[in-house]
Amino acid sequence: MNAEAIDLLVRTELPAAARGDRDAYGRVVAACQNTVTAVALAITRDVPASEDIAQDAFLAAWQNLKRLQNPASFLPWLRQITRNLARDHLRANRHRPLDGEGAEIAISLAADTSPTPAEQLVEDEREQAAAELIAALPDDSREVLLLYYREGQSSRQVSALLGLSDAAVRKRLSRARQGLREDLLKRFGEFARSSAPTAAFTAIISTALATASPPAAAKGILAVAAAGGAKTAGKVLLGAAGSIGIGIAAALAGIWLGLRSQLKGAIDERERSELVRSAVINSLASIGFVILLVLVASSTHGLLRTIAAVALTLGFMAVIVYQSLVVQPRALRRRHAMEAARDPVAAAKRRRRERINCWIGFIIGITCGLGGLIVGLMSTGNHP
Incomplete structure (x- = not known):
């Protein structure tokens, strides 16, 4: 041509x-x-x-x-x-x-x-x-x-x-x-x-x-790179990492505040240990996700970076969803059974409220996670 x-x-x-x-x-x-x-x-x-x-x-x-x-x-x-x-x-x-x-x-x-x-x-x-x-x-x-x-x-x-x-x-x-x-x-x-x-x-x-x-x-790290090179782009990446740090701090606060509420009614040491273990796993998954995402953004390019970021996000979400919808309900099963035996109506209302709150949190988490992934990909290499 x-x-x-x-x-x-x-x-x-x-x-x-x-x-x-x-x-x-x-x-x-x-x-x-x-x-x-x-x-x-x-x-x-x-x-x-x-x-x-x-x-x-x-x-x-x-x-x-x-x-x-x-x-x-x-x-x-x-x-x-x-x-x-x-x-x-x-x-x-x-x-x-x-x-x-x-x-x-x-x-x-x-x-x-x-x-x-x-x-x-x-x-x-x-x-x-x-x-x-x-x-x-x-x-x-x-x-x-x-x-x-x-x-x-x-x-x-x-x-x-x-x-x-x-x-x-x-x-x-x-x-x-x-x-x-x-x-x-x-x-x-x-x-x-x-x-x-x-x-x-x-x-x-x-x-x-x-x-x-x-x-x-929209703004992006490659826009800065096209205008002023890698030094300025590096500052933007650090700024993005700072924003991620704020987000992860909020996530950890949410995890441990939720744990604190759950521990108030713990029936024995076994339940307490299971709930603490689940919170630790969620916290480590959150921190590991951020660290790996930053490493992927700084060491990979193009399609490989996108695939790795998507895989990390899906893996992170899978851990959180499994802990929230499977592990924690299993740890609370005996407590719920005792509450149902004492007052079936009140226990049913409480479980229904908890399920609604859980699904609201799940939807918000999925939305924020996918939104964060899109913004992260735009700000770490797929945007001029």
Whole structure:
């Protein structure tokens, strides 16, 4: 697809995407994925990381499309989001080597996992050359050269996709050609084409869109990242963690105030121990849930982060529901039987009131839990 066709597609599909049309945005992703992954790869020199970053960039742009007033600004805006995320990745992994052997290993992860020994030797040589080339190229030539080979070796196409003049693109290509041997340049071209994202890349993002919140003009950590980088985004994450801390303090207070009320009528030490044990389990589940959710938000990306957050939330809810609707009623069964023997009418009214209160609490808890999950996902990485 040439640059004019991409521009027309973006202008045509973005209004529908901004209204929440995931299919329309999927077509935008398919048209722009070469550009976005090339920008990320030029900075990170790491094929798997560049695709993760590109996925995050597309999801970030999707969730903030309503902020974009002019569809013509979409690609420059998306490129900047990608560059900021890629630089954040480098800062987060600055202790790891990004060239030489480290880059060679990163690129080899994208290769066929089961080649013959002869094929492996050829592949190793190709990967080593590609790694050396990416590291050796001037910074301003990497994006141009990667995209040049991925887009049919058209300088005009590259200039339109990167927002540069055709003369500037040709100048950077010339500099790259002068600094590289012809055989290495040919191998680099093969690497650039073979490492381009496939239809599976678009499919992964389309799947992630099904669980991501629709476009909105809300605040989010990736909005801060797109505007000011990882340092400010880190402050937002700390602020989010502070809000979570307040929520968990309230949850623990509720658990132990409820326990205090239950213990007032405890008939023996056995009942008391069972109720205390249930409250401890609920408390540990609440604290563990928050800690694991923060770890997931800070160490995973894209679809993996969403799946992990959903799984954690469902697991946490399952523990609380089981303790509240099974374990605690079982611990109170003997007390309830004694109350029913003394005054059946009053005991029945009390049980009915307790069931109503329990279901009200359950509904409120489910609503708050799911709402908190959505807000947490928006504020920890799926929002520009």
